[in-house]
Amino acid sequence: MINVSSNLLASSFFAYFIATILAWGSFASKQKKASLKIKKWERISIIVAALGFLLQIGYFITRWIAISHVPVSNMFEFTTFLGMMIVLGYLIIYLIYKTNIIGLFALPTAMTVIAYASVFPKEASPLVPALQSYWLKIHVTTAALGEGILTISFVAGFIYLLRVVDQTKSSKKTFWIEFVIYSILSTLAFAIVSYIFNAMNFETTFSWVNETQQEQELVYHMPAIVGPPDGEIVKSSHSFKPIVEAPSWMNGVNAPRKLNSLIWSLLMGLVLYIMLRLLFQKRIGAKIQPYLKNIRPELVDEISYRSVIIGFPVFTLGALIFAMIWAQEAWTRFWGWDPKEVWALITFLFYAAYLHLRLSKGWEGEKSAWLSVIGFVIIMFNLIVVNLVIAGLHSYA
Amino acid sequence: MIECECGHKNPIGTELCESCGKPFHEETEQKLLDMRYEGVARRSKTYQTTIIDKIWNFFSSVKVGIWIIVLTLIASAIGTILPQEMYIPPNVYPAQYYKEQYGVVGYIFYTLGFHNLYGSWWYMLLLASMGLSLIIASLDRVVPLYRALKKQSVTRHTSFLKRQRIFGISRVPNPHETIKQVEQKLKEKHYQIRKENGNILAEKGRFSRWGPYVNHLGLVIVLIGAMLRFFPGMYVDEVLWIRDGETEAIPGTDRKYYLKSERFILETYDQDDKKFQEIIKKVGNGIPKNYQTDAILYENKNVGIAGAEPKLVKLKQQSIKVNHPLKFDGFALYQTSYKLNEFHKMYFKLEEKETGKTFGEIEVDLLNPKSTYNLGNGYKVEILEYFPDFEFGDKGPTTKSKIPNNPAFVFKMYTPKTKDGEISFVAIRQNLEPFGENKFKMTFTKLDVRNVTALTVRKDRTLGVIAFGGLIFMIGLVQGMYWNHRRIWVQIVGNEIWMAAHTNKNWYGLKKEIDYVIKDTDLTKPQDQKEHKGEVA
Ligand code: HEM
Numbered sequence: 001m002i003n004v005s006s007n008l009l010a011s012s013f014f015a016y017f018i019a020t021i022l023a024w025g026s027f028a029s030k031q032k033k034a035s036l037k038i039k040k041w042e043r044i045s046i047i048v049a050a051l052g053f054l055l056q057i058g059y060f061i062t063r064w065i066a067i068s069h070v071p072v073s074n075m076f077e078f079t080t081f082l083g084m085m086i087v088l089g090y091l092i093i094y095l096i097y098k099t100n101i102i103g104l105f106a107l108p109t110a111m112t113v114i115a116y117a118s119v120f121p122k123e124a125s126p127l128v129p130a131l132q133s134y135w136l137k138i139h140v141t142t143a144a145l146g147e148g149i150l151t152i153s154f155v156a157g158f159i160y161l162l163r164v165v166d167q168t169k170s171s172k173k174t175f176w177i178e179f180v181i182y183s184i185l186s187t188l189a190f191a192i193v194s195y196i197f198n199a200m201n202f203e204t205t206f207s208w209v210n211e212t213q214q215e216q217e218l219v220y221h222m223p224a225i226v227g228p229p230d231g232e233i234v235k236s237s238h239s240f241k242p243i244v245e246a247p248s249w250m251n252g253v254n255a256p257r258k259l260n261s262l263i264w265s266l267l268m269g270l271v272l273y274i275m276l277r278l279l280f281q282k283r284i285g286a287k288i289q290p291y292l293k294n295i296r297p298e299l300v301d302e303i304s305y306r307s308v309i310i311g312f313p314v315f316t317l318g319a320l321i322f323a324m325i326w327a328q329e330a331w332t333r334f335w336g337w338d339p340k341e342v343w344a345l346i347t348f349l350f351y352a353a354y355l356h357l358r359l360s361k362g363w364e365g366e367k368s369a370w371l372s373v374i375g376f377v378i379i380m381f382n383l384i385v386v387n388l389v390i391a392g393l394h395s396y397a
Numbered sequence: 398m399i400e401c402e403c404g405h406k407n408p409i410g411t412e413l414c415e416s417c418g419k420p421f422h423e424e425t426e427q428k429l430l431d432m433r434y435e436g437v438a439r440r441s442k443t444y445q446t447t448i449i450d451k452i453w454n455f456f457s458s459v460k461v462g463i464w465i466i467v468l469t470l471i472a473s474a475i476g477t478i479l480p481q482e483m484y485i486p487p488n489v490y491p492a493q494y495y496k497e498q499y500g501v502v503g504y505i506f507y508t509l510g511f512h513n514l515y516g517s518w519w520y521m522l523l524l525a526s527m528g529l530s531l532i533i534a535s536l537d538r539v540v541p542l543y544r545a546l547k548k549q550s551v552t553r554h555t556s557f558l559k560r561q562r563i564f565g566i567s568r569v570p571n572p573h574e575t576i577k578q579v580e581q582k583l584k585e586k587h588y589q590i591r592k593e594n595g596n597i598l599a600e601k602g603r604f605s606r607w608g609p610y611v612n613h614l615g616l617v618i619v620l621i622g623a624m625l626r627f628f629p630g631m632y633v634d635e636v637l638w639i640r641d642g643e644t645e646a647i648p649g650t651d652r653k654y655y656l657k658s659e660r661f662i663l664e665t666y667d668q669d670d671k672k673f674q675e676i677i678k679k680v681g682n683g684i685p686k687n688y689q690t691d692a693i694l695y696e697n698k699n700v701g702i703a704g705a706e707p708k709l710v711k712l713k714q715q716s717i718k719v720n721h722p723l724k725f726d727g728f729a730l731y732q733t734s735y736k737l738n739e740f741h742k743m744y745f746k747l748e749e750k751e752t753g754k755t756f757g758e759i760e761v762d763l764l765n766p767k768s769t770y771n772l773g774n775g776y777k778v779e780i781l782e783y784f785p786d787f788e789f790g791d792k793g794p795t796t797k798s799k800i801p802n803n804p805a806f807v808f809k810m811y812t813p814k815t816k817d818g819e820i821s822f823v824a825i826r827q828n829l830e831p832f833g834e835n836k837f838k839m840t841f842t843k844l845d846v847r848n849v850t851a852l853t854v855r856k857d858r859t860l861g862v863i864a865f866g867g868l869i870f871m872i873g874l875v876q877g878m879y880w881n882h883r884r885i886w887v888q889i890v891g892n893e894i895w896m897a898a899h900t901n902k903n904w905y906g907l908k909k910e911i912d913y914v915i916k917d918t919d920l921t922k923p924q925d926q927k928e929h930k931g932e933v934a
Contacts, residue, residue, distance in 0.1 A: 066672070067673075068672065097905070121676075123673075123675040123679070125673065126670070126672075126673040126677075126684055126686065128685055129685055129687055129719035129720065130720070132687075132719070132720055133720040223714075223918045252743065274775070298928055299905075302903075302904065302905050305902075306903065308880075309879075310878070312874070313875055313878050313879070315872045316871070321871065328860070329720050330719060330720050332722075332731040332855050333727075333855070334863070337476070337481055337483070337515045339477040342473050342474070342476065342477050344475065345473055346473055346474055349470040349473070349752065352466055353463050353470070356459055356463050357463060359433075359459075360433075360459035360460075361459070361460070
């Protein structure tokens with residue numbers, strides 16, 4: 001069953017890939033003339049994406065059956081699910097606006113998130129007592145759906161920026177656009193690097209004293225640029241030695257290894273980015289812009305705003321209200337200033353500020369597009385950095 | 398009062414006539430109208446002299462509100478850089494801990510008081526001003542807005558229509574016929590129609606305008622609920638340790654309730670569990686599966702009667718597990734901690750050293766040892782001293798605590814052969830004879846252990862308030878976000894039909910509806926003046 005499930009996930013990933021190509025294909029050719037045929041390709045793209053979504057639902061259900069609890073209980077499962085919710089958000093927006101513009105970037109974003117997920121251990125993990133509650137399903141799925149829809153706001157906002165920011169000269173704005181692209185490339189690089197080193201069977205085992213002051217072994221599957229603090233190599237498949245040690249204030253589980261992966265991703269992301277720059281001979285944003293010429297900025301702006309409008313209540317319900325109800329049952333208090341809780345609150349406050357700025361200060365278009373990018377950064381921060389640096393009660397993530 | 402040409406009397410400060418919508422400041426002719434609050438007179442815009450006005454105006458400003466939100470956001474984020482005081486080990490000095498663990502950053506964090514950020518006075522102040530701002534900003538707007546929406550008339554001033562974002566003029570052969578058609582179509586889209594002299598005001602979703610105020614009210618209730626925590630009696634937070642088989646009064650209930658723990662159980666995942674084999678192999682055995690206390694809840698019927706023994710009546714029997722607290726009378730008991738295999742009873746035999754013969758066994762309850770154990774036939778053991786948690790300190794043997802972690806005894810053994818008694822000191826794997834060689838000794842035979850469970854006793858009377866606030870907040874949120882307030886005005890002006898429309902959000906949806914409404918009629922499509930002309934005023 002677990003194999004069936006993995007295969008379904010792989011096929012859905014493949015479907016998203018095809019749907020992305022179709023989406024870009026239909027858009028690139030739209031510039032010439034908007035013919036019925038192109039409309040047809042756009043249709044096929046959305047159908048393939050929907051098919052991918054169904055396959056991923058299939059993955060979800062079969063995995064659920066295989067491990068007999070809802071598969072959102074470790075980083076791999078949760079992040080995969082988040083990818084699925086991004087696709088769902090995209091499909092919802094498609095149903096409302098009947099345009100596939102969002103697919104151009106929503107599908108790649110979802111794929112990047114799923115690729116990122118696939119790097120985490122995929123074994124089924126048994127539920128510790130704190131997770132044995134039906135609130136696990138309710139809270140985690142609703143929160144992820146909210147985050148997925150809010151991600152669509154980022155996607156639309158980012159398309160807006162790519163579309164309108166003046167690319168004829170370099171500026172602070174073009175820099176930050178390139179920076180967002182670079183960050184996405186780094187996430188992709190993370191998946192690629194992990195696959196390569198896994199295939200090469202890289203392995204270094206350190207012994208070190210972990211954040212709970214226990215002597216432990218830590219296995220790296222990538223060459224260690226950053227070793228554990230005061231770590232000693234027990235055995236290694238290669239002669240590569242750490243260049244520096246991870247700072248001891250990083251308190252996440254296995255933080256040194258995660259930091260090492262992060263550094264690898266950033267480096268390889270840079271390599272990918274430079275390769276693309278050399279290939280295009282111009283800023284990547286400048287390369288993409290002409291493809292988006294036919295998009296009406298007002299429409300993507302509206303979609304971006306609308307996604308916040310739809311996503312904000314869902315996020316609030318899932319990530320704050322359901323979370324608090326569950327925390328009251330499991331941890332004896334509905335609110336305990338656990339870092340993950342606080343970052344959900346920060347996300348909430350941020351989007352509240354977004355709504356007020358938009359409503360009262362008239363922050364539309366470019367300003368709110370930048371805000372939607374920052375919002376996404378906050379969501380990803382909660383997923384990645386809080387997990388890496390900060391120790392908390394959440395048993396995973 | 399400002400009297401409009403339509404005859405309606407408006408409060409001072411009104412921008413657009415509440416009834417016909419005529420703008421009172423014509424100089425902005427070319428621009429679109431600011432429709433956000435229907436141009437109503439708001440206190441904050443009208444009175445600006447006294448100190449109360451100034452405070453009111455400060456807190457009713459959305460700009461200030463946004464600053465409060467952003468500051469709260471930034472402060473909250475700073476608090477997560479290092480663990481809060483409540484998450485550091487309980488037996489350390491915070492000042493030292495932060496410095497040692499986190500260096501300079503830790504020192505600064507502690508010195509600035511960020512280690513207890515969420516309980517600090519200035520964080521409270523932020524939340525309080527958020528509450529104040531929510532209340533004032535909402536009142537400043539909701540009252541006049543309600544008035545304006547109630548007073549609005551069907552027929553609008555032409556300059557009101559012209560300056561709506563969506564606006565169009567059509568020349569049609571038969572205006573009255575066209576209006577009839579439009580009315581029909583609007584009804585199909587579930588608009589409520591009001592008519593006056595052949596003009597139409599179609600409106601729907603007005604209730605969504607109250608969404609923000611409802612959700613703000615919810616937030617205010619939540620904030621009030623959070624403050625209630627600090628009143629005595631609203632909040633109980635105690636820990637109850639119970640040993641297997643014991644019955645204890647539940648702290649915080651004034652001895653009204655008692656709990657018996659029949660047993661505490663810890664289960665771990667089975668190594669042979671096929672589903673999770675891989676991970677169990679990796680992290681080793683002992684992934685916990687269940688923490689459980691089988692408990693019986695009693696009520697003390699003699700509560701309040703001075704000096705009376707508790708008279709316990711069984712109320713409830715339940716297994717308390719993580720995620721399944723035992724709830725009663727506003728209290729909840731949570732499985733939060735445990736201690737396995739605490740020493741319970743020790744057994745010793747009285748033995749003659751030379752012959753190895755034994756003369757009976759004593760059973761020492763380590764929490765409640767007897768002072769004398771009579772073994773009959775002139776054999777007797779006395780406990781002269783008992784150290785439950787033995788330690789050899791500066792002043793000789795002492796006990797670290799009352800918990801029998803490392804019991805030690807000074808026995809005095811009486812036998813027919815040793816009528817004056819012999820003294821022996823017995824601890825785990827130790828047997829000393831401080832006053833010279835003895836004939837008899839106490840031989841350890843066996844140990845009984847039992848588990849101890851720790852239950853958090855919690856009563857939180859603010860829960861209801863906070864849950865209620867949360868509910869109101871969600872209702873307001875959904876009301877304001879998932880519905881919009883849309884209005885379409887269709888008016889006969891001379892031999893033209895003027896059409897204007899407004900929505901508080903989701904213009905795309907409104908435009909789609911207008912497309913539907915004018916389809917198959919002689920009306921031309923109204924324009925979105927914002928896409929074709931300048932920005933909103
Ligand atoms: C975390 C705190 C807050 C949350 C979650 C919140 C939520 C909201 C929401 C969801 C809306 C509706 C927005 C829309 O429909 O696009 C809104 C509107 C509004 N909020 Fe807040 N709010 C918060 C704090 C504040 C504060 C502190 C103020 C103080 C000035 C404020 C003033 C307003 C005003 C004036 C409106 C517009 C009402 C209207 O135009 O009809 N809010 N708020």
